[in-house]
Amino acid sequence: MTESKAVHERKHVWRNEFLLIISLIVFVGVVYVLDGALKPVFTASTLLLTGIFLALVPAAIWLVFFYMQDRLEPEPKGYVLGVFALGALFAAAVGVPLIENVFRVSHWIYTNTLSTILGGILVVGFTQEFLKYAAVRYSVYPSGEFDEPTDGVIYATAAGLVYATVLNIQYVVSNGGVGLGTGIIRMAVVALAQASFSGITGYFLGRAKFESEQVWWMPLGITLAAVFNGLFNWLRSNLSQTNVSLSGASANPWIGLALAALVAFATTGAVLWLVRRNLNSVQSGK
Amino acid sequence: MENKKVSLGDRYAEIAVILITVIALIAGWFYKSSVENSSVPFNVESISAQAPKGWLQSGPSGDELLRTTDRSSSGFNTTYILRDMPLAAGATASQVANLLTLSHGQDLLAFRLLDQRDVTVYGKAAYELSYVYVESNPNLTHKNIPSVVRGMDYIFMNGNSAVVGSFWADEKNYDLDLGRFHLFLQSITY
Numbered sequence: 001m002t003e004s005k006a007v008h009e010r011k012h013v014w015r016n017e018f019l020l021i022i023s024l025i026v027f028v029g030v031v032y033v034l035d036g037a038l039k040p041v042f043t044a045s046t047l048l049l050t051g052i053f054l055a056l057v058p059a060a061i062w063l064v065f066f067y068m069q070d071r072l073e074p075e076p077k078g079y080v081l082g083v084f085a086l087g088a089l090f091a092a093a094v095g096v097p098l099i100e101n102v103f104r105v106s107h108w109i110y111t112n113t114l115s116t117i118l119g120g121i122l123v124v125g126f127t128q129e130f131l132k133y134a135a136v137r138y139s140v141y142p143s144g145e146f147d148e149p150t151d152g153v154i155y156a157t158a159a160g161l162v163y164a165t166v167l168n169i170q171y172v173v174s175n176g177g178v179g180l181g182t183g184i185i186r187m188a189v190v191a192l193a194q195a196s197f198s199g200i201t202g203y204f205l206g207r208a209k210f211e212s213e214q215v216w217w218m219p220l221g222i223t224l225a226a227v228f229n230g231l232f233n234w235l236r237s238n239l240s241q242t243n244v245s246l247s248g249a250s251a252n253p254w255i256g257l258a259l260a261a262l263v264a265f266a267t268t269g270a271v272l273w274l275v276r277r278n279l280n281s282v283q284s285g286k
Numbered sequence: 287m288e289n290k291k292v293s294l295g296d297r298y299a300e301i302a303v304i305l306i307t308v309i310a311l312i313a314g315w316f317y318k319s320s321v322e323n324s325s326v327p328f329n330v331e332s333i334s335a336q337a338p339k340g341w342l343q344s345g346p347s348g349d350e351l352l353r354t355t356d357r358s359s360s361g362f363n364t365t366y367i368l369r370d371m372p373l374a375a376g377a378t379a380s381q382v383a384n385l386l387t388l389s390h391g392q393d394l395l396a397f398r399l400l401d402q403r404d405v406t407v408y409g410k411a412a413y414e415l416s417y418v419y420v421e422s423n424p425n426l427t428h429k430n431i432p433s434v435v436r437g438m439d440y441i442f443m444n445g446n447s448a449v450v451g452s453f454w455a456d457e458k459n460y461d462l463d464l465g466r467f468h469l470f471l472q473s474i475t476y
Binding site (some may be wrong): 103104105106107110111115119120121122123125126137209212215216217219222223226 | 296305311
């Protein structure tokens, strides 16, 4: 492995991250407009299958960009699939049962503001961020293919998207399907949020491998991601909560999507800036 | 910047990540318990208890002093009921149990008595009834599949009346919610 490869910026990675965000928002808009215009009627089974298909879309969009980039800067496909498989396994076998069945967060997390924030950080945030970290740490991280800091962001984003896919499929299955319009917004919000927080963990993972950071470095990364995760969920539940009036009840999922897109752009921009700054300091120090 | 495999520093970092996650989850568990076990005092006709905080509560009606429901439970909403039943002089706990069984048989769909026995609850003599029934929402537009509900009544004799604490929970939530009900039961004074 040459040193020059290990320190270059890989603009395609960042282009893909931003394209993923924009594509998801466009996809949500297209599905929402089509749903409103065509008003499709589903049977119970087609509603379920459509929901599962929609849940797979965010990760599929990312994979398409990944393979397009791959022609220019090859990454081992086996490791990407490995992160996907391990991330899905951790999410379905540990994350969802731990949060839903052991901690039963839906029973108490929305009791008040403090419980939403603390429960969101300590239970939901730490569980999800640790499992996404573990999906990378115990698959590609020890290998020689994890050969530059930006790989942390790539593989952690993959872990975040597959975690979001599992959460969305679980939501679809437990509700027997979802309405197209509101369903696709919810799925995009979950995907954008999970990918964003994973980006933070990915940045810390990348530096941890190549820069001999202190022992507190990686725990700091997981803690930051968990805090952002918890605060995002609190803010989203506050901003897009149901309004009840005499004319009926209404929720505004678009606010959640706008918030998720904003967080995704801001997080990706911040991580990009940090990686650039780090690369510059490494190059200038040579 | 060099390419390397997992180093000793990585191992320490990995242990530190696991540690901080475990610490966060333990703290989360304690916080969850404090939220779930928080209560509000309830006091009617010299009978008092600590009802769960944040649950939907309805006031006295007939011999029912308190009915409190957890709206966040999945399926049938977990419910505690506290009753004060006036009794004829010399009535025994098993007679009260028979009366309750008849009443449940009339009011609850597919009611089945599973077990009944004398027990001691936090130092107080009591009679325990455990049973099962099917939740029957009379609303015809209610689209959910009926839930199997497990119930438990604890009868405490109190002079010319019986104080009855009841616990109803969806079969899926019964074991998980039972611990919280024991706290409620422990708090009952008369």
